[in-house]
Amino acid sequence: MTATTTAPVAATPVRTLRRPSSRLRAWATRAPLLPALIFMIAVTQLPFVATLVISFFDWNALYPKARHFTGLGNYSDVLTDADLRHSVWTTIVLTVTVVLVSLIVGLGLALLLDRRFRGRGIVRTLLIAPFLVVPVAAALLWKHVLYNPEYGLLNGLLHIVGGPQPDWISNTPLLAVEASLVWQWTPFMMLILLAGLQSRDHQQIEAARVDGASDWQIFRHLTLPHLRRYLELGALLGSIYIVQNFDAVFTLTSGGLGTANLPYTVYQSFYQAHENGLASAAGVLVVIGSIIIATFALRVVSSLFREEVSRA
């Protein structure tokens, strides 16, 4: 303020004085950000750059002297190797199935929970619980307690009604993994969609009802358009987490029976096969896939975010 009033009198000296102080002030506002920023760049970006570099080398940790530059050799290996290609496919199928099914079931549950009934809080708590079981513990629960062909609960219940006794994991391995993940992720989708439902404009719905709109019409023309972005957000966040899923695949099938997804393959190729170059190339491919999803995710988050900011 003093600068603006004195500026006409002595323009040049003030300007030279003001510049360092405003720069200082700008740094003072930025300074609290720096530790977090530097930390994130060091811990997440540098290793990725290293992964990128390693991905261009033919490098087996058991034969470190044979390490040499191969350019895109690892990438063509990854893309032509039948097992690796299969794991790309498995990752896609696993992610899409789990996200879609848990989104649909989650929507149904959110609609049920959006209305008042006796014990709504308890039901909400019961429904959230699966999401709050440690993922490895949840996978163990499904593997040993539910799926076990001899004494698992599923076959136990089937036995009571005189049904067949299938070996769930051996017969339908991918479906077994998917079911356990759907169980864990449906509560997540439900919570996001419930928040969406509760942020609806209730006056508008009331007005539509007075005008004689049926429940279905209200759902189709008011609720669903409003929920669209919450559905997108749930789908994208769910995709980001499930593309990276390791725990369920590792625990339920150990990547066997055609259930190895990319994270598991990356883990296996360097941790067990010591193929550092191949693992890195596969890792870079996972990143590219994630960037594609993330671009859309960021767009959705930023549109919700901008709305929040403009509302505030």
Add this chain to the structure above:
Amino acid sequence: MSATAVPVRSRRTRGPRRTVRARGAGLGLVAWLAGVVFFLPIAWMALTSFHSESDAATNPPSLGAALTLDGYREFFGTGGGASPWPALVNSTVASLVSTLCVLLLALPAAYALSVRPVRKWTDVLFFFLSTKMLPVVAGLLPIYLFAKNTGMLDNIWLLVILYTSMNLPIAVWMMQSFLAEVPVAVIEAAQIDGARLPTVLARVVAPIALPGIAATALICFIFSWNELLFARVLTGVVAETAPVFLTGFITSQGLFLAKVCAASLVISLPVLAAGFAAQDKLVQGLSLGAVK
């Protein structure tokens, strides 16, 4: 509104209203049913953990078998197996210390981004978010090689650093959205009254933002406690965490169902407790503050 119209109206609406109420009760029942179905595996796990091993592994399932604490005794190693205590201690250290580090780094950053907006602050926010979308496997190998060459393998403090980086973006986003709820006018008023920054933070910002900060801490704790891939690759005997301990149960070992259930339940308890404590803010945290 004429008097004669009233009875006609009520007669017309009584029918539909009754069916609406009946349908509402029916849907409430469906909701209850869904809740029970989703919770059933956990309830069954809890029940099985209190059964003896021979009662746990029966077909058809033995619902009313005698209850015992043998599964828990087995899990805690009194039966001769490996003790889970070192793993539980490691997980506690890794989760608590990394959560503390996250708060120390994220609070100033979130403050700079919300209360005193930095120019291009949304860019910075989205940079944090984008790191969360970088899969763990993207940096796993270099981190492993780095740890191997510097002797940091099987060291719990390496996990503390990695878990801090894993949760920092979530925490910055969450806390930014919680701190943004503090009205700027209130802060300015305090400053005009002569309050210094520490006083403003302690007396004005903290009381409003504290529930949000607590929820953020709980969610970071959950993610650290659950993490498997880093822990599996980077730890061995000494720094093993609880989820890595659980992977010891992947292959069947004869009659061990009650023990597995006890182990899964005990190791999930901190997460269940933290999750229910943060229930109201859970969505906001998991959606990175995008949904309120």
